[in-house]
Amino acid sequence: MTVPTTSVPHVLAALAGLPFAKGHGTGNDFVLVADPDGALHLGEAEAAALCDRHQGLGADGLIRAIRSRRLPEGEALLAEEPGAEWFMDYRNADGSLSEMCGNGVRVFVAFLLDAGLVELAPGEVLPIGTRAGVKRVERREDGFAVDMGPWTFIHPEHAAAEASDATVTAAGLDVARPGLSVSMGNPHTVVALAESSELAGLGLHTAPLVDPVPPHGTNVEFVVPSDPLVSAGVGSITMRVHERGVGETQSCGTGACAAAVAIRYWAGAGAPDRWAVGVPGGTVGVSFVPGPDGREHVELSGPAVIVAHGTLG
Numbered sequence: 001m002t003v004p005t006t007s008v009p010h011v012l013a014a015l016a017g018l019p020f021a022k023g024h025g026t027g028n029d030f031v032l033v034a035d036p037d038g039a040l041h042l043g044e045a046e047a048a049a050l051c052d053r054h055q056g057l058g059a060d061g062l063i064r065a066i067r068s069r070r071l072p073e074g075e076a077l078l079a080e081e082p083g084a085e086w087f088m089d090y091r092n093a094d095g096s097l098s099e100m101c102g103n104g105v106r107v108f109v110a111f112l113l114d115a116g117l118v119e120l121a122p123g124e125v126l127p128i129g130t131r132a133g134v135k136r137v138e139r140r141e142d143g144f145a146v147d148m149g150p151w152t153f154i155h156p157e158h159a160a161a162e163a164s165d166a167t168v169t170a171a172g173l174d175v176a177r178p179g180l181s182v183s184m185g186n187p188h189t190v191v192a193l194a195e196s197s198e199l200a201g202l203g204l205h206t207a208p209l210v211d212p213v214p215p216h217g218t219n220v221e222f223v224v225p226s227d228p229l230v231s232a233g234v235g236s237i238t239m240r241v242h243e244r245g246v247g248e249t250q251s252c253g254t255g256a257c258a259a260a261v262a263i264r265y266w267a268g269a270g271a272p273d274r275w276a277v278g279v280p281g282g283t284v285g286v287s288f289v290p291g292p293d294g295r296e297h298v299e300l301s302g303p304a305v306i307v308a309h310g311t312l313g
């Protein structure tokens with residue numbers, strides 16, 4: 001019998017001795033590996049094997065900490081921000097690359113601190129290279145806040161004219177619902193539901209069908225606005241997410257930002273700039289703030305926890 005060279009045990013055997021950490025942000029969990037000089041080969045097969053929940057370590061994604069100058073996409077960012085020494089090389093659980101991960105970038109900075117690779121006092125900001133550009137991460141007493149940059153509609157012509165640009169079908173929904181596709185550097189399609197019972201009844205073990213799907217696929221957020229929607233100036237929503245390249249996760253930081261963007265857009269004039277987004281793994285904060293470039297930026301805040309360290313055996 002021939003053992004496939006891409007089988008999880010085979011791929012993991014080739015990584016024996018690899019030090020790693022495990023961390024999460026509101027239950028969105030990651031395997032983290034320090035590879036400052038880019039000496040390791042951590043591609044699609046390695047990410048999928050490490051993230052395998054049965055035969056690997058198990059995670060929603062793999063994050064490699066590599067110096068920006070060691071990757072072509074990181075080197076390009078250094079011209080824009082010379083302080084972005086570290087690059088978050090992120091892969092989904094199926095091994096695919098994603099441009100951005102909002103929970104991941106907070107956990108990434110917690111990992112750099114834990115590994116002694118950076119120093120950052122509360123109130124200080126660290127620029128991080130990502131495939132969606134440089135993200136500035138501020139350390140706070142209770143976690144981290146990330147300037148995620150400006151949001152955009154993926155299909156601006158439809159969104160502006162019809163307030164939705166897709167129909168979304170999912171297990172547990174009686175009929176297809178309208179969705180709004182928002183880019184946070186990575187793609188999202190947001191669907192509003194009226195009742196918590198509809199959210200609870202969704203079957204997210206299979207991927208929702210989005211028509212038309214954005215060019216590079218999409219993450220899908222189902223969102224229920226709280227009643228009242230706004231309390232003490234803060235909007236409140238609850239969401240579940242099916243992530244591209246992963247499946248249902250306990251949380252998605254970029255998804256929480258996209259959900260707040262869509263609900264605020266649908267709510268119209270007078271909707272608040274601060275939002276609390278409840279996810280199965282906790283709560284994250286999303287704020288709309290003026291950016292240094294004069295555009296509106298989205299700020300994501302929330303916890304980041306390193307739970308374990310180990311060595312691949």
Ligand SMILES: N[C@@H](CCC[C@H](N)C(=O)O)C(=O)O
Nearest residue numbers: 098101102103186252253254
């Ligand atoms: N969980 C992440 C998003 C991870 C990437 C996503 N699955 C994609 O393919 O775009 C987050 O916290 O933002």
